[in-house]
Amino acid sequence: MTHVRKTIKPIASGLAACLLLTACGGDKEPEEQRVTAAQQCDDTLSPDAGRALEAVLRTKKFVHDPRGGLNRSGEELTADYEERGRTTMHPPMCRVAVPGSLDRLDIDFGLYDVDEPFGDVHPRGLHAYDMGREAQSGPKKAYLFVTCISSRFNGSEQRPARIRGELTFTHSELPDTPAIRQANLTVLHSVTLAVVKRLGCENNAGLPDKPVFTPKPD
Template identity: 65%
Template sequence: MRVGRMIFGAIVGLLLSACGGNGELEQRITAAQQCDGTLSSEASRALETLLGTKKFDAAPLGGVGRGAEQLTGDYAERKRSSLHPPVCRVGGADSTDRIDITFGLYADRELFGDVHPDGLHAYELGREAQSGRQKAYLFVRCVSPQLEGTQKRAARIRGVLDFGGATLPDTPATREANLTVLHSVTLAVVKKLDCENNAGLPEKPVFKPKP
């Protein structure tokens, strides 16, 4: 019985240590640790603003890498358009609000072009970008040695941020915060794919609204 208590105590101690001040769990509940740690400092601050918190649910790992692999598979299968489960789901620790970020391939006909959907505003970023209070879209083209055939036909990659429970007002600051987060994760994905010139994305986005 005494040996059993000792083993139990050791297990409890290990669990407390793992979740303590310097444990992995605590590190992963900061904004900077969301989305596999792909968020820039600007994107981390934007995420805190959007969800109104500095403490987040512990996030699962590996989603961004999985998303890049799915895009590779889609292109190899010659899919024109695809969409997968979120590579990144972020939620405040004391809230039911969630931000989902998903990726897939798109066909040129799926670009917004001259269409201006209600609640979305166009920006000069990537091939095309749209952002609003609850949604953001970022379209890019990728030429990569990892994607055979892209020298002739670039892979068309679409990132989508969905924040259905958004309560912030529809202002330029809100739109740009959504697009800042989406840009940061998209940049990480195109880097994993080794896209030439990071698929045309700058390291730090400068938001210029389209007329």
């Protein structure tokens, strides 16, 4: 019985010590709660894009957004290219949600086919802008299409990677105004620019440092 008591005591002491630490992880602190606009989408939002995000989602505080989407999207796009994917889709690179609300915004990336840039979906009510290869924006969706030449895409000197960035609202009652369309494109441009920089695209895949809102004729 003495031997049993000596065994139990160290175990109990160890459990007590573990409870004093964060998730038994030593002195490692929990991940910072990323709830401001600037912290969304792996810190890819410019100051203008952060303000645009606050405007279209009508809040300054967001549901916690963990890191990791930027690296994952880069890996998915390079894998798609190696597999010679024409039109590809993936889970959102980032998801921005409002506490206690149905309002949510997703941004995702994939490859596009020059003949069917939107894939199986042909959205209506979008307006064209002169940015990248093509840019389209409306109150509930925005698209930004670019082509990328990079060492990450083997053979892209002859066959540039065609990258589609897509911003989608799951719930929105925003009006179809130039200000709303431009705000959506500002957010999407900022995240797309970070993606093409991460991929090492020549000339940032043709994207300017700041978004361009020159309308294209219908």
